[in-house]
Amino acid sequence: MRSSMLRRIACFAAVACMAGCYSKCMPTKTVTAPRHGGEGPIAVALPPSDSLGSISGRLRFVGTPPLRAPIEMSEASCLCLHVGGTVLEETVEVGPDGGLKNAMVWVAKGLDPALAWPLPAKPAVLTQAGCLYVPHVLSMRARQPLEVRNDDDVSHNVHTHPKLNEEDNWSQGPRHVDLLTTTSRHRTFTKAEDPFLVGCDVHGWMGARVGVFRHPFHAVTGEDGEFRLEGVPEGKLTLRIWHEKLGTRDVEVEVKRGVEAAVESEFGAP
Template sequence: MYRPQQCFAWCLLISGLVMFGGQSVAAAEWGTLSGKFVYTGTPVKQTDPRIPEDQSLIIGPQGGIKNIFVFIKDRRFKQELIHPDYQKLPDQVVIQHQGDHIEPHAAGLWQPHQKLVVLNKTPHLHLTHLFPLKNHLPDSLHEIPNRKKLIQFEHAELLPMQIKCDIHPWESSYLLVQNHPYFSITDETGTFQIKNLPVGEWEFRVWHESAGHLAAREEWQRGRIKIQIKPGKNDLGLVKVSPELFEKKTVGK
């Protein structure tokens, strides 16, 4: 039997499935963004074993640039646009003092869904210092051996923040805190991938600690890329990065 009330309810349900926070997006339309960053110069190898390895510019065996951040830049990102698979992410991101470094050297965190854990896996005392722009945190965290601290961020950050040890200044890392999970960090091959992006035009930022905003291509002003994400694969291709870009770091990055 035809019932107008049921038909109307079904129409409302279908309309809701294709609307996200006022932005019309087909429910099954998601895309993946990928790319590969390669260094065009000759990497300088560190030969003195007495000096801790410099991690500020890591070039892989095949020329890939490690630890480049690629992320959507949107301070008011609508949570309705986040793919449900991201809810499976762990609720903690762990960085740890290990050996002569902080590992990992580059990490990302989805605020407020994830908290930061700072762990000391060395026999030494560390004073872990975070340098946020938006969040108010203690100046230093006393990290005694085999102890950990839990940090909850209240705000997303504009850029990756530096984390360093006030006792061991060569120990440093960078953490990106965003209000969405759409970020990635290149591995030693220079490759990154961001999955399940909502289709549409988005502005991405490309950032590296030794260059700041990384304008690897002429049209990438201050490391900004506007990309029309289409369903399926979206590939930046091979991005060649010259050594000069890492020599032009400016105050404020």
């Protein structure tokens, strides 16, 4: 009986040893990245480097763009910041070649939900300058720190209007900067959410739109209407195009490794 028990112990030890060696030899697709907000490291699963492609595109406005109305700034201290110039609404901006500005583009469907990407090293930045929010449309990552700046010599009010994230509302003095993190007094956005309003209750014409995403595949078009998403995992994806005034549409796109998928979309008058 004693010899039988010894054989069993030896067998269990051999199996445990084999399991340990097997786990050490198996390749891993995770990397440890710091989590912003002081919550310690998290395991980030990265997509295979040999399965990445890219998406590029251009959004065009077809027809005669609507006239951009002048913004009526009711406060003299704000008007003084724009002496000699007229400030126009930013709702629909079209470049000289028909490019549609301030459209937000992101991958809405098709990504493996198990994949996670490390946060950007730098915070997203939203600036109040000339009694306007700059940029007018901002895309950022969930949990990414957000730097909210007041570059004016007048006080502003920062009022966020999300549906999924926590609403916030605070006064910001002249030349002041607040860094929003997951643990700061005024906190950054921790949940993915479609674009929502960030306004100023003191100056009602001020308003930015902020979109929050769990992945890095999002962009905002410039005056040329162009965008580019790099390092996208291969597969059939749904690309969502959002515009503050012209609405939302989905475009199906297939990403292949080492290939740039091209997307073009046209918008008309609302």
